[in-house]
Amino acid sequence: MAMPVQCTFFSSLLHSFSVFLLPLLLASAADESDVFTGTWVPDQSYPLYDPYTCPFLQSEFTCQKNGRPDQIYTHYRWQPLACDLLRLNGTDLLERLRGKSIMFVGDSLSLNQWQSLTCILHSAVPTSSYNLTRVGDVSIFTFTEYGVKVMLHRSVYLADVVREDIGRVLKLDSVEGNSKLWKNIDVLIFNTWHWWYRSGATQPWDYIEVDNKIIKDMDRMKAFERALTTWAAWVDTNVDPTTVKVFFQGISPSHYNGSLWNEPSAKSCIGQKTPVAGSTYPGGLPPAVAVLKGVLSKMTKPVTLLDITTLSLLRKDGHPSIYGLSGWKDCSHWCLPGVPDTWNQILYNFLL
Ligand SMILES: *[C@@H]1O[C@H](CO)[C@@H](O)[C@H](O)[C@H]1NC(C)=O
Ligand SMILES: *[C@@H]1O[C@H](CO)[C@@H](O)[C@H](O)[C@H]1NC(C)=O
Ligand SMILES: *[C@@H]1O[C@H](CO)[C@@H](O)[C@H](O)[C@H]1NC(C)=O
Numbered sequence: 001m002a003m004p005v006q007c008t009f010f011s012s013l014l015h016s017f018s019v020f021l022l023p024l025l026l027a028s029a030a031d032e033s034d035v036f037t038g039t040w041v042p043d044q045s046y047p048l049y050d051p052y053t054c055p056f057l058q059s060e061f062t063c064q065k066n067g068r069p070d071q072i073y074t075h076y077r078w079q080p081l082a083c084d085l086l087r088l089n090g091t092d093l094l095e096r097l098r099g100k101s102i103m104f105v106g107d108s109l110s111l112n113q114w115q116s117l118t119c120i121l122h123s124a125v126p127t128s129s130y131n132l133t134r135v136g137d138v139s140i141f142t143f144t145e146y147g148v149k150v151m152l153h154r155s156v157y158l159a160d161v162v163r164e165d166i167g168r169v170l171k172l173d174s175v176e177g178n179s180k181l182w183k184n185i186d187v188l189i190f191n192t193w194h195w196w197y198r199s200g201a202t203q204p205w206d207y208i209e210v211d212n213k214i215i216k217d218m219d220r221m222k223a224f225e226r227a228l229t230t231w232a233a234w235v236d237t238n239v240d241p242t243t244v245k246v247f248f249q250g251i252s253p254s255h256y257n258g259s260l261w262n263e264p265s266a267k268s269c270i271g272q273k274t275p276v277a278g279s280t281y282p283g284g285l286p287p288a289v290a291v292l293k294g295v296l297s298k299m300t301k302p303v304t305l306l307d308i309t310t311l312s313l314l315r316k317d318g319h320p321s322i323y324g325l326s327g328w329k330d331c332s333h334w335c336l337p338g339v340p341d342t343w344n345q346i347l348y349n350f351l352l
Pocket of ligand 3: 257258259260
């Protein structure tokens with residue numbers, strides 16, 4: 001059996017990149033930096049925290065408290081094929097972040113990952129004081145003794161939505177309003193996707209503005225791409241990569257069609273108790289992934305994509321299903337403890 005190899009993280013090597021490191025990197029051409037291809041393996045040392053010791057966890061994610069009887073789904077670890085990830089050490093992360101702020105920006109999948117990280121950190125230092133407040137669209141979780149702020153800016157499109165005389169306008173060419181909140185943050189993790197196909201009563205805008213024109217609607221995938229491009233231009237113009245680390249959370253997948261995991265009788269994730277075996281998802285990737293990667297590939301500033309789509313696609317068992325908000329069948333969000341803990345473990349490995 002091959003010796004386990006620690007995963008390498010190219011972006012963390014960049015600043016110490018030198019004549020010394022370059023040959024090392026080239027020599028280890030086996031893809032030890034590919035942390036996103038792998039399998040889920042049973043591991044009784046997971047989950048990273050007990051849901052009952054995380055008092056601020058919102059009820060839509062507290063599947064066990066909401067009556068989910070099976071718990072096997074909480075005892076898995078993500079194992080990349082080429083290398084090993086470090087386990088997330090919450091105390092270590094708090095010490096590394098001392099005096100700093102980290103902000104998730106996006107929709108309820110950002111909320112999911114933010115809640116996961118605050119639970120992981122709190123459970124590492126359960127007696128350390130914290131303060132949870134909300135100011136406008138920003139929730140702020142402060143680990144008082146460490147001076148660490150873990151924040152969430154709820155902004156489902158990243159692009160601005162502005163109330164004007166004609167109604168609510170989704171401005172695909174503007175992040176001017178939202179981005180005021182992204183200044184002076186040390187680590188930014190962006191995400192948008194799930195709201196782009198909303199229509200009817202839950203669509204939170206009346207018009208789209210693009211190229212200085214007001215229109216009633218347009219191809220939603222093109223609108224998504226346009227807003228991402230506007231966001232990317234903001235990062236390229238405003239972010240100083242020597243002081244700020246920027247991540248994109250990636251496209252979090254849903255499970256409403258069992259044909260996509262070779263179980264045509266399944267109409268949703270309800271009753272799923274184990275992950276898809278192996279490393280590939282029969283149904284392939286949602287098209288939004290290619291659009292996102294296309295935008296990121298044209299950027300001039302470094303942005304790390306947490307490319308969590310495939311590893312999450314394999315987790316048809318990870319959603320709240322009927323154990324989330326009552327009356328809902330939720331195969332889009334994730335139970336906590338659960339899959340977003342792994343997104344944060346990968347984030348931690350990139351931050352080291
Ligand atoms: C986690 O990090 C802390 C602080 O650096 C360290 O004291 C502790 O030994 C680490 N725990 C593990 C299990 O590595
Ligand atoms: C919590 O944080 C808010 C905002 O920073 C602050 O106004 C409030 O005084 C803090 N509360 C405590 C108990 O520290
Ligand atoms: C489920 O996926 C299969 C395979 O891609 C497709 O043929 C079918 O139309 C889908 N069903 C629904 C309800 O979307």
